[in-house]
Amino acid sequence: MKHLLSTKDLTREQAVALLDIAEDMADVSNREVKKLPTLRGKTLVNLFFEDSTRTRVSFELAAKRLSADVITFSAKGSSVSKGESLKDTAQTLAAMGADAIVVRHPASGAPHVLAERGWTGAAIVNAGDGTHEHPTQALLDAFTMRKRIHGTAARGKALDGVSVAIVGDILHSRVARSNVWLLASLGASVHLVAPATLMPIGVAAWPSTVGYDLDGAIDARPEVLMMLRIQSERMNHAYFPNEREYARQWGLDDERVARLPVATMVMHPGPMNRGLEISSVAADSYRSTVLEQVASGVSVRMAVLYELLTGSLA
Amino acid sequence: MSIVIRGAALPDGTQRDLFIDGGTYAREISGTPRHVIDAAGLLALPGLVDLHTHLREPGFEQSETVLSGSQAAAVGGFTAVFAMANTMPVGDTAGVVEQVHALGEAHGYVTVQPIGAVTVGLAGERLAEIGAMAQSRAAVRVFSDDGQCIHDSLLMRRSLEYVHTFDGVVAQHAQDPRLTIDAQMNEGVVSGELGLTGWPAVAEESIIARDALIAEHVGARLHICHVSTAGSVEVIAWAKARGIQITAEVTPHHLLLNEELVRGFDSRFKVNPPLRRDEDTHALRAGLAAGTIDIVATDHAPHPPEAKECAWAEAANGMVGLESALSVIQHAMVDPGHLTWTDVSRVLSVKPAQIGRIPGYETPFANGSPANLTIIDPNAKGEFTIDRLVGKGRNSPYIGMALPGRVIATIHNGYPTVIDGQLLDSESVAAYAKESRG
Numbered sequence: 001m002k003h004l005l006s007t008k009d010l011t012r013e014q015a016v017a018l019l020d021i022a023e024d025m026a027d028v029s030n031r032e033v034k035k036l037p038t039l040r041g042k043t044l045v046n047l048f049f050e051d052s053t054r055t056r057v058s059f060e061l062a063a064k065r066l067s068a069d070v071i072t073f074s075a076k077g078s079s080v081s082k083g084e085s086l087k088d089t090a091q092t093l094a095a096m097g098a099d100a101i102v103v104r105h106p107a108s109g110a111p112h113v114l115a116e117r118g119w120t121g122a123a124i125v126n127a128g129d130g131t132h133e134h135p136t137q138a139l140l141d142a143f144t145m146r147k148r149i150h151g152t153a154a155r156g157k158a159l160d161g162v163s164v165a166i167v168g169d170i171l172h173s174r175v176a177r178s179n180v181w182l183l184a185s186l187g188a189s190v191h192l193v194a195p196a197t198l199m200p201i202g203v204a205a206w207p208s209t210v211g212y213d214l215d216g217a218i219d220a221r222p223e224v225l226m227m228l229r230i231q232s233e234r235m236n237h238a239y240f241p242n243e244r245e246y247a248r249q250w251g252l253d254d255e256r257v258a259r260l261p262v263a264t265m266v267m268h269p270g271p272m273n274r275g276l277e278i279s280s281v282a283a284d285s286y287r288s289t290v291l292e293q294v295a296s297g298v299s300v301r302m303a304v305l306y307e308l309l310t311g312s313l314a
Numbered sequence: 315m316s317i318v319i320r321g322a323a324l325p326d327g328t329q330r331d332l333f334i335d336g337g338t339y340a341r342e343i344s345g346t347p348r349h350v351i352d353a354a355g356l357l358a359l360p361g362l363v364d365l366h367t368h369l370r371e372p373g374f375e376q377s378e379t380v381l382s383g384s385q386a387a388a389v390g391g392f393t394a395v396f397a398m399a400n401t402m403p404v405g406d407t408a409g410v411v412e413q414v415h416a417l418g419e420a421h422g423y424v425t426v427q428p429i430g431a432v433t434v435g436l437a438g439e440r441l442a443e444i445g446a447m448a449q450s451r452a453a454v455r456v457f458s459d460d461g462q463c464i465h466d467s468l469l470m471r472r473s474l475e476y477v478h479t480f481d482g483v484v485a486q487h488a489q490d491p492r493l494t495i496d497a498q499m500n501e502g503v504v505s506g507e508l509g510l511t512g513w514p515a516v517a518e519e520s521i522i523a524r525d526a527l528i529a530e531h532v533g534a535r536l537h538i539c540h541v542s543t544a545g546s547v548e549v550i551a552w553a554k555a556r557g558i559q560i561t562a563e564v565t566p567h568h569l570l571l572n573e574e575l576v577r578g579f580d581s582r583f584k585v586n587p588p589l590r591r592d593e594d595t596h597a598l599r600a601g602l603a604a605g606t607i608d609i610v611a612t613d614h615a616p617h618p619p620e621a622k623e624c625a626w627a628e629a630a631n632g633m634v635g636l637e638s639a640l641s642v643i644q645h646a647m648v649d650p651g652h653l654t655w656t657d658v659s660r661v662l663s664v665k666p667a668q669i670g671r672i673p674g675y676e677t678p679f680a681n682g683s684p685a686n687l688t689i690i691d692p693n694a695k696g697e698f699t700i701d702r703l704v705g706k707g708r709n710s711p712y713i714g715m716a717l718p719g720r721v722i723a724t725i726h727n728g729y730p731t732v733i734d735g736q737l738l739d740s741e742s743v744a745a746y747a748k749e750s751r752g
Binding site for chain 2: 106108110113116131132133172174201203
């Protein structure tokens, strides 16, 4: 693998191999000295055109645990906000000798443009592009699911037959897109739940089923219930009447949590809007994987950086 | 100026010598001709007319000028282009349209016929001085806010009525603005996957249907710019069957390219209206073949490199099209058998001139008619390369694509602008133009 731009580009074998590498990386994180010398002398640039403390810190930590040099280039207050183009930024970083660029950008496809226009030879990792994809999030979600289901026997396994319901703003969610493609490759069955206003036209062609009814999805006893964050700006564009109605129809409230099967895990990519898409009881229950997802994030990103910069997979 | 063209095939398949003298076709010429063009094995078409070109001057000369755009037109086989009004200042007064017209006349590569803005500043609020533009030296007959849709229904009604007063036509950019906020590509399966905000077909089709009904009610002519969807073809067919005075254009790129090309986020493929589904390209080809869509127009939209070297959402809309139009039409329409060369003459010359009310294109090749023609080699093969672009824009979606046909010569008002596939220099052409004006 040269770049990680989309989970759509990953074969099942590549995905399982990445998750297995992440297992090894998770072991490192549990040791007293949480550091490997693997990427010593390599330079990683976190190029963030959009604020995201969580993802940036997670990549930073992942790179540092592999002994890479990490530079964070935040667009706010930099030459980028003074009108420098993506091309000039990329060429500047290439001239400084960046081996990998982790890019977060508000425009869908920006990492593809960086990877394919020849402005830089660095490996490009998509850390979230517009409403397109967020592949490391999907990998860490799959890693978390696999670990919950298989525990220490997770290595080598995919997610065959696991039923996953994803609830919320599918239309604007890069997390949902990356998850749909990756979970399909890993053999899981995915059901999407949202009001029609937050469902993309053409979603019927996705490798998933689609419904409007959260209660029906809960009654179908999914093994995983993934709640997506509702962005406040959606409220202003008539996607739904108001927060109260959204929470009533598509929020995971206490009553709905109680109806879930005992083993169903509740996931959320964070940051959560407690009381809107997820209740505090749900977020803090034993079902919630929210903190495991954060820990998995570091392991998965270590695996991705290791793979892209040392290149063991085909 | 006298020219003899030997052995050219005409669009109907007949073959004959063409004699040009004093700007028009003649039965024969006296004395030695200034140019003799051996056109054996080549095809003569009437000079192409583009009803939809962006020449960018005044105001955006880094993208294109009247001169560079005229040169791009000439190498593409065009002898007349209609220049859209979205310049800076906007072409919404007699002064601006006369300036553009005069520049075109002085350069001489093609007839530059300005299009007037319908509303002041293309703002969609109040009518521009349409009468003054119509009666100016530019004699404007096509009015358009292209780039913006005249979306207010009452203003559209008034526009149709008022433009009709001066024997003009409103060329509508059919795009419901509320249904296309931040739109980046055709709305459908691909936009859903790529997470790009969709531009639904209904935003075009609903405006065409509304405007057709308004045009019927007020008895005015209506022209639809860059029709891009199968549904639009159906709506226009319905309007024509009802007797409404509606004409429509399709661009070469909407006939050949589809939304699958967006998957690589290559902004050369970003255009408004967006590339649609494969089904739409087929419906557009059928609509053009059936005459539901009247003409082909390029929507030539040059941009400087920095407007395209960025993320998709940040990139400008538009593609250059003058240099490639005829090759694309041959590839998409003629070679597969949808159009004959006589049809091509109609959709790229006779009909656009008629819609835009420019004289001299009614009877191609007839003795006494103005000699506007292009001579092409339809058997030429090969890749469309960047050196085929002679305008300022390099934003062509066809670079690297195999496209048939080459323009060998272009003759405008009886003097050459392209010979042996080479553009003539601007001094010579300006001198020919001056001589022809007398």
